[in-house]
Amino acid sequence: MRVYLAVAVLVALAAVPLAAADADPVALHKLAKQAQIQAQIQVDPADPPRVHELLALGEVRVEAILNSTDAEAAGENFLAAMQMFSEAFQLMNENGQEPEDDQIYYAAVLERQARYYGQLLELAETYGVEAPGEDLDALFAQATAQIEAGDPDVAATLERINHMVGLFREQIGAVAAQEDAERALEYAALYVKHLERLVDNAEELNIPPDGVELMLAIRDRLAAATEPSEIISIINEIITLKQDLDLVKANQLELWMRQTQTTAEQMLQQGVLDEIEYAAVKATLDRFLEELEAGDLDEAETLLTRLNAWLSEQ
Amino acid sequence: MVRLAAILIAIVVWGAAEASFGALPHTEITVYPDGLAHVTAQVEVDPQEPSFVVGLLGTAVDSFVAVDEDGVLLAAERAGVSSMELETFGSGLVSISYDVHDIVSKDGRIWTFSLDIDHEYTLLMPGGAVIVGMNAIPRNLDTVGESVRLEMPSGPAEISYITNTARSVEPVAPPATPAPDDDGPSGDSGTLMLLALPLAAGAVGAFLAIRARSRRPGGPAPHIGEEPEPLDPEAVFARVPGLRDEDKEIVRYICENGGEVSESRLRKKLLRPRTSMWRAVQRLSREGAVDIIKRDSHNQIRIRREGGPQ
Numbered sequence: 169m170r171v172y173l174a175v176a177v178l179v180a181l182a183a184v185p186l187a188a189a190d191a192d193p194v195a196l197h198k199l200a201k202q203a204q205i206q207a208q209i210q211v212d213p214a215d216p217p218r219v220h221e222l223l224a225l226g227e228v229r230v231e232a233i234l235n236s237t238d239a240e241a242a243g244e245n246f247l248a249a250m251q252m253f254s255e256a257f258q259l260m261n262e263n264g265q266e267p268e269d270d271q272i273y274y275a276a277v278l279e280r281q282a283r284y285y286g287q288l289l290e291l292a293e294t295y296g297v298e299a300p301g302e303d304l305d306a307l308f309a310q311a312t313a314q315i316e317a318g319d320p321d322v323a324a325t326l327e328r329i330n331h332m333v334g335l336f337r338e339q340i341g342a343v344a345a346q347e348d349a350e351r352a353l354e355y356a357a358l359y360v361k362h363l364e365r366l367v368d369n370a371e372e373l374n375i376p377p378d379g380v381e382l383m384l385a386i387r388d389r390l391a392a393a394t395e396p397s398e399i400i401s402i403i404n405e406i407i408t409l410k411q412d413l414d415l416v417k418a419n420q421l422e423l424w425m426r427q428t429q430t431t432a433e434q435m436l437q438q439g440v441l442d443e444i445e446y447a448a449v450k451a452t453l454d455r456f457l458e459e460l461e462a463g464d465l466d467e468a469e470t471l472l473t474r475l476n477a478w479l480s481e482q
Numbered sequence: 483m484v485r486l487a488a489i490l491i492a493i494v495v496w497g498a499a500e501a502s503f504g505a506l507p508h509t510e511i512t513v514y515p516d517g518l519a520h521v522t523a524q525v526e527v528d529p530q531e532p533s534f535v536v537g538l539l540g541t542a543v544d545s546f547v548a549v550d551e552d553g554v555l556l557a558a559e560r561a562g563v564s565s566m567e568l569e570t571f572g573s574g575l576v577s578i579s580y581d582v583h584d585i586v587s588k589d590g591r592i593w594t595f596s597l598d599i600d601h602e603y604t605l606l607m608p609g610g611a612v613i614v615g616m617n618a619i620p621r622n623l624d625t626v627g628e629s630v631r632l633e634m635p636s637g638p639a640e641i642s643y644i645t646n647t648a649r650s651v652e653p654v655a656p657p658a659t660p661a662p663d664d665d666g667p668s669g670d671s672g673t674l675m676l677l678a679l680p681l682a683a684g685a686v687g688a689f690l691a692i693r694a695r696s697r698r699p700g701g702p703a704p705h706i707g708e709e710p711e712p713l714d715p716e717a718v719f720a721r722v723p724g725l726r727d728e729d730k731e732i733v734r735y736i737c738e739n740g741g742e743v744s745e746s747r748l749r750k751k752l753l754r755p756r757t758s759m760w761r762a763v764q765r766l767s768r769e770g771a772v773d774i775i776k777r778d779s780h781n782q783i784r785i786r787r788e789g790g791p792q
Contacts, residue, residue, distance in 0.1 A: 195623050199630075203614045206644070243619040254615020254642050261590040272645075276516040280581060283520065284545045287579065294553050344555040348569060351554070355532060355571040396557065396569050400532040407531070434746070 193242035197233040200246055203253040204230050210260060219259045226252035274315050274322050281326070282308060285333050288340060295343040297336075304332050352396035359403055363387040372463035379413050418460060421468055425456055428476055440482050449475065508761060509603040511539070513595060515611075515645055517586040522579040524761060529574045536576070538564045539597060542583035551575040551760065553776065575760065591644055598638040605632045608645055615642035624724065713737040713785055722771045729766055732759075733785065736772065742784040745774075 207223050229249035236242035285304070292299050307329045314322035363383050366373065370380045386409065390402045410419070432449045435441040441449070452475050459468035509523040519539075527534040536548075541564050548556040548566070550573035561567035568576060586595050592614070595605070602621065607613065609628035617640045622633035632641075715737040719725060725733065731752060736743050749759045763783050766772045775782040 192622075196619070199613060199620075199623060202612055206612045206614060246619060247617065250613075250616045257592055257614045257642065257644070261592050273516045276514040276518065280514065280518065280520065280545070284547075284581075287547055290553070291547070291549070291555050295555070340555065345557060347554070348557050348571075351571045352532075352569070396571075400569065403532040438746075 193233050193236055193239065193246075196242055196246040197230065200226075200230045200233060200249045200253075203250060207253050207256055207260075211256075212260075215260055219256045222252045222256040222259075226256065270320070270323075271315060271318060274311075274326060277326055278308070278311050278315060278329075281329050281333060285329075285336075288333065288336055291340050291344075292336070295340055295347070297340050297343055300332050300336055304329065304336075307332065348396055349394070352399045353394070356390050356393060356399045356403070359406060360387055360391050363390070363406065369461055372461055373418055375413055379409070382409060418465060421456075421460060421465060421472065424472055424476075425453060425460075428472060428479070429453055431479060435479065435482060445482075449479070509539075509599070509601065510606070511585075511597075511603055512606045513586055513608050513611075515608040517583075517588055517593060519582050519585050519595075520579065521582055522577070524764075525576045525578060527568075527570050527573060527576050529570075529572045532569070532571055533567055534570045534576065535561045535565050535567045536578060538566060538580070538582065539599065540564060540582035540584040543580045544583075546578070546580040548576055548578045550577075577764075593643050593645065595641040595643070596639070597634075599636060601636050603634050605634050605641075606630075607632070607641075607643060611643045611645050613641055613643045616640065626724075713741045713787075718771055718785060722769050725766070725769065725771065729762055729769075729771070732762055732766065732783075733771055736783060736785050742775075742782055745781040745783055748783060 204223075204227055207226070211219060211223060226249045229245045229252065232245040233242050233249070236245055285308075289299055291297075307325055311322050311325040311329060313319075314325055364387065366375065367380050367383050367387075375383075383406075386402060386406055390399065390406070393399045393402055428449075432441065432446060432453075436443075436446045452471060456468050456471045456475075459465075459471065509521065512520045514520070521539050525534070525536055543564075546558060546566065548558050548568050550556060550570065552573075554573070556573065556576065557569040558566045566578075568578075570576060585597050586593055588594070593611075597603075606626060607630045611630070613630065618635060618637065620632040621635055624631050713736075715730070715734045718733050718737070719730060732748060735748065735752060745759060745763060748763070752759070763772060763774060763781070766783075767774050770786060773784045773786050775784055
């Protein structure tokens with residue numbers, strides 16, 4: 169009887185949507201009320217007196233949530249009620265037992281595998297890797313049917329799915345690793361160019377001769393590196409070196425310039441800027457670069473500030 | 483080309499150091515009935531850094547996947563007990579997902595979810611679970627089917643819940659003589675079945691969705707000679723309840739513009755930052771309101787019609 173009462177209460181509560189709220193006392197009350205009802209259903213006259221005492225105190229706090237003068241007080245009552253119910257359930261739990269249900273476990277495993285497989289299918293499409301197809305589809309269907317039928321052989325089916333999904337992941341990973349190596353090389357090449365530009369402008373950027381030498385040495389090592397992990401390691405060295413040389417100000421301006429350039433290109437593509445306006449933007453950016461290379465950071469910043477203000481008005 | 487330009491922009495300079503890279507703007511945790519949890523998160527990373535170390539919510543982790551904003555699978559390697567190093571190489575936004583074994587424990591019949599992180603997150607409880615104790619105040623809560631969804635604040639949180647609402651007290655005496663008409667499910671297993679069946683059904687649904695997707699790589703076949711029904715945003719809202727107001731605005735705009743627009747156009751017309759719009763369309767896609775179609779270097783966002791691809 170208790171079981172059906174519990175289910176009825178659950179269904180009734182599920183039918184009442186919990187109000188969306190930012191620590192809304194009504195929503196907190198509803199959550200605490202669920203715990204209270206569950207405790208009332210489960211408490212047994214033979215339970216220790218402390219359990220009954222905690223439930224009574226908790227009920228008082230639940231009612232106090234709605235009568236609270238502000239959200240903070242409602243929150244305190246909510247936490248107090250939940251603390252008491254939690255303790256009561258722990259005490260009730262001392263004599264409790266939980267029948268294990270493989271069906272629930274297997275259903276959860278299958279759901280996760282299906283989710284993971286779905287994610288891998290998207291990646292496989294990106295990398296042009298062929299999906300396992302009908303063999304794996306059939307195993308998913310078989311596992312689903314076995315779970316519904318309570319068939320213990322589902323464990324073996326899930327294991328096969330796990331194995332096939334694992335192989336599929338490895339296939340995708342192998343293709344992705346090749347492209348990852350290419351990405352790493354492209355990324356390294358950009359850093360090499362960047363280092364060369366820094367060296368070319370070393371004087372304007374106040375980079376000392378030993379700093380230039382160090383940069384050239386790192387550039388050579390980076391240009392020769394092929395492994396992604398090695399490239400990461402060398403680039404981290406560059407980052408540290410740049411921090412040491414305090415190249416922040418000029419670089420911030422150059423980053424801003426590149427962002428502005430991208431924005432202007434997008435505005436041209438979207439028809440917000442016409443060709444004449446875009447040419448004017450480019451001319452301003454060229455002037456900015458000249459100022460930057462000449463070491464006049466203030467003038468460069470002024471140019472960029474004006475240009476961005478103009479773009480934001482378009 | 484666009485990607486290269488983006489990388490170039492990012493690395494030719496050293497700056498913008500004040501940006502809060504590495505922040506976890508949104509983390510979602512789904513707790514399964516067997517105590518495992520699935521975690522998804524988007525992490526903003528510094529494109530000027532070649533790699534990024536992301537913290538994990540537990541130590542026992544599997545099915546880890548990290549992709550960047552272009553859908554590139556990122557190489558990942560364990561960097562510590564509960565962290566992964568990702569080879570980002572110019573990526574600006576990384577989506578990670580994984581299953582974690584050790585943020586939910588069980589004592590007797592009481593499950594306990596425990597987490598202490600420095601940012602807010604969404605927690606979806608197992609279907610049918612009843613929360614019987616918690617030590618943090620959720621910022622928001624609602625229900626998704628039979629599951630309670632909590633918007634949790636940062637900081638320590640411990641949530642106790644039960645999934646089996648029937649209590650057996652020891653000692654349990656075996657039934658001496660079964661009642662002649664008692665051929666239905668017995669107490670506990672009956673309740674558990676009520677919990678298990680939706681799960682199995684969910685798994686079937688996921689499976690069918692996967693099959694449909696894997697067999698239909700080009701999307702749904704066009705119906706020659708058939709005019710698609712006009713798009714009514716209210717119909718989308720009715721089909722996908724609980725959308726945020728700002729997401730409804732996106733749906734309305736797409737419906738008013740033929741049911742499909744580019745993500746960049748959405749950004750421009752609705753004046754949203756790139757990452758905010760990206761998150762919004764990802765959210766709408768997850769909710770089943772839209773489909774994201776990759777075309778060359780940009781995303782087309784299309785309203786998902788009822789019965790359309792999942």
